[in-house]
Amino acid sequence: xxxxxxxxxxxxxxxxxxxxxxxxxxxxxxxxxxxxxxxxxxxxxxxxxxxxxxxxxxxxxxxxxxxxxxxxxxxxxxxxxxxxxxxxxxxxxxxxxxxxxxxxxxxxxxxxxxxxxxxxxxxxxxxxxxxxxxxxxxxxxxxxxxxxxxxxxxxxxxxxxxxxxxxxxxxxxxxxxxxxxxxxxxxxxxxxxxxxxxxxxxxxxxxxxxxxxxxxxxxxxxxxxxxxxxxxxxxxxxxxxxxxxxxxxxxxxxxxxxxxxxxxxxxxxxxxxxxxxxxxxxxxxxxxxxxxxxxxxxxxxxxxxxxxxxxxxxxxxxx
Numbered sequence: 001x002x003x004x005x006x007x008x009x010x011x012x013x014x015x016x017x018x019x020x021x022x023x024x025x026x027x028x029x030x031x032x033x034x035x036x037x038x039x040x041x042x043x044x045x046x047x048x049x050x051x052x053x054x055x056x057x058x059x060x061x062x063x064x065x066x067x068x069x070x071x072x073x074x075x076x077x078x079x080x081x082x083x084x085x086x087x088x089x090x091x092x093x094x095x096x097x098x099x100x101x102x103x104x105x106x107x108x109x110x111x112x113x114x115x116x117x118x119x120x121x122x123x124x125x126x127x128x129x130x131x132x133x134x135x136x137x138x139x140x141x142x143x144x145x146x147x148x149x150x151x152x153x154x155x156x157x158x159x160x161x162x163x164x165x166x167x168x169x170x171x172x173x174x175x176x177x178x179x180x181x182x183x184x185x186x187x188x189x190x191x192x193x194x195x196x197x198x199x200x201x202x203x204x205x206x207x208x209x210x211x212x213x214x215x216x217x218x219x220x221x222x223x224x225x226x227x228x229x230x231x232x233x234x235x236x237x238x239x240x241x242x243x244x245x246x247x248x249x250x251x252x253x254x255x256x257x258x259x260x261x262x263x264x265x266x267x268x269x270x271x272x273x274x275x276x277x278x279x280x281x282x283x284x285x286x287x288x289x290x291x292x293x294x295x296x297x298x299x300x301x302x303x304x305x306x307x308x309x310x311x312x313x314x315x316x317x318x319x
Contacts (some may be wrong), residue, residue, distance in 0.1 A: 007069035011286035017296025037277035053094045058101040065307040067104040105307040107161035136161035147175035150269040150292045151186045152210035170306040173298035195251040205238040215288025
């Protein structure tokens with residue numbers, strides 16, 4: 001079984017996807033206390049380091065099969081100031097240091113679509129050159145979560161770097177041939193779990209995939225489904241996005257229902273048995289900032305093929 005070192009793990013979306021793809025986690029690094037409690041709640045056996053990535057020493061993980069992580073998005077997000085390398089939250093330098101220390105067979109980094117904006121062309125060139133100097137060929141692709149069965153669009157950039165001896169054994173995953181399930185089909189059972197009589201009627205209205213969930217940060221964002229534009233999109237699906245609910249609608253509920261944290265987690269592609277530590281706001285923030293496990297799994301399955309390929313050297317035969 002191939003092993004990975006996961007950094008900036010958050011609530012475990014990418015880590016769970018890697019696990020489903022057949023990777024074992026030798027180490028998991030995350031600074032946020034609530035996220036670490038979520039990780040320990042779900043996987044008490046994981047080697048979790050509650051630590052700032054800038055101070056993490058990766059030398060004990062040298063030779064790992066995969067270095068993976070979801071680096072903070074604010075430096076590249078259109079919702080922020082897009083300061084890129086000038087943003088103090090930019091952790092690409094720390095990730096490059098750790099890749100140098102660990103020298104994995106492959107690298108997988110997730111980020112927001114803003115990473116591909118024209119203003120970051122020089123930074124992308126710099127990143128590719130740094131990884132090339134370490135012996136890796138680097139590619140990136142914009143993937144939509146809905147192409148992998150997740151009931152929301154959620155475009156995300158996935159950066160993959162492979163050691164030269166295995167680079168020809170990786171190929172990007174193909175989108176699912178079938179459409180992603182609608183919000184209604186995804187959540188109708190959860191909406192009706194307390195007997196809400198209008199659940200099936202509601203599911204017919206919620207006949208599209210969801211807009212991208214917005215988790216926000218500790219400084220900004222709360223237990224709502226995003227800014228005004230996002231809430232309007234949710235309203236078109238019959239969902240009140242102003243706040244989250246503690247429970248599903250009761251039998252006699254009238255009006256637009258709100259999502260619970262569990263419903264949001266299912267929209268994000270999490271297993272129903274994946275738990276989130278903390279009260280509603282903290283738990284939803286973890287869900288909204290996560291990388292959907294099915295997308296991570298799809299990429300990781302292709303990476304697993306590459307890192308487990310046994311190189312066959314030609315045999316010299318005496319003439």
